[in-house]
Amino acid sequence: MGAGRNIAVAGTSILVIYVLVGFFTYMVMRAMGELLLTRHDYRSFADFVGEYLGPQASFYLGWTYWLSWVVTCIADVVVCGSYMQYWFPELSAWMPALSMLAILFLLNLLSVKMFGEAEFWFALIKVITIIALIGTGGWMIATGWTSPDGVTASLSHLTDPTAFMPHGITGFFAGFQIAIFSFTGIELLGTMTAETRDPQRILPKAINALRCGLSSSICCRWW
Numbered sequence: 001m002g003a004g005r006n007i008a009v010a011g012t013s014i015l016v017i018y019v020l021v022g023f024f025t026y027m028v029m030r031a032m033g034e035l036l037l038t039r040h041d042y043r044s045f046a047d048f049v050g051e052y053l054g055p056q057a058s059f060y061l062g063w064t065y066w067l068s069w070v071v072t073c074i075a076d077v078v079v080c081g082s083y084m085q086y087w088f089p090e091l092s093a094w095m096p097a098l099s100m101l102a103i104l105f106l107l108n109l110l111s112v113k114m115f116g117e118a119e120f121w122f123a124l125i126k127v128i129t130i131i132a133l134i135g136t137g138g139w140m141i142a143t144g145w146t147s148p149d150g151v152t153a154s155l156s157h158l159t160d161p162t163a164f165m166p167h168g169i170t171g172f173f174a175g176f177q178i179a180i181f182s183f184t185g186i187e188l189l190g191t192m193t194a195e196t197r198d199p200q201r202i203l204p205k206a207i208n209a210l211r212c213g214l215s216s217s218i219c220c221r222w223w
Contacts, residue, residue, distance in 0.1 A: 010175030011166040012158050021179045025186065026210055032190050033207040037200060045190040072184065077101045186210060 007014050035048045042048055046065070050058030080100045081093035108115040139145075140153040147153075157163050165172055189206050196202045 006178040009171040017175045
């Protein structure tokens with residue numbers, strides 16, 4: 001979904017970008033959690049936005065947040081179609097995209113639990129793939145693997161001046177787009193307050209757990 005292109009533009013400076021975005025993401029989530037816990041009638045972040053900035057801001061935030069997830073869903077199913085075309089070039093992209101959208105829609109209609117279970121297994125595929133990529137990269141570095149272009153896998157590429165910012169400061173700032181997008185979804189912690197039995201205990205625990213999640217994510221990208 002554009003990650004490879006952004007890494008090519010930002011170079012290894014993409015690692016610094018993820019550290020910066022991860023830090024500010026955690027700080028924003030901490031602030032949001034504290035605001036949600038100040039009053040028990042807050043059901044989501046749109047509620048305290050409405051109180052402090054007015055109903056117009058709350059209305060705008062609610063609908064733009066909904067729209068952002070619609071666009072994200074469309075992007076995901078389009079990418080699904082593109083992946084299927086890799087193995088089946090004769091297949092039209094709209095067919096697997098529409099099929100995936102229909103499957104997710106039916107799972108959500110039948111049972112929220114079933115939808116969550118499906119999302120868990122889909123996410124597990126991604127996690128296994130990332131672990132496999134990290135393992136492959138580690139093997140390539142350990143064995144000194146050389147590409148057909150004559151480039152040898154090495155950790156020294158992380159500090160290579162030609163690889164850190166290959167396109168200068170412009171490429172560095174261009175990398176923020178995919179980095180910010182990759183953290184999309186953690187704000188759902190701010191919408192679960194209304195559905196949590198003990199938000200005073202669960203919400204701080206969930207937000208504090210972000211430190212481990214964000215740290216491990218950044219470490220994986222460093223590797």
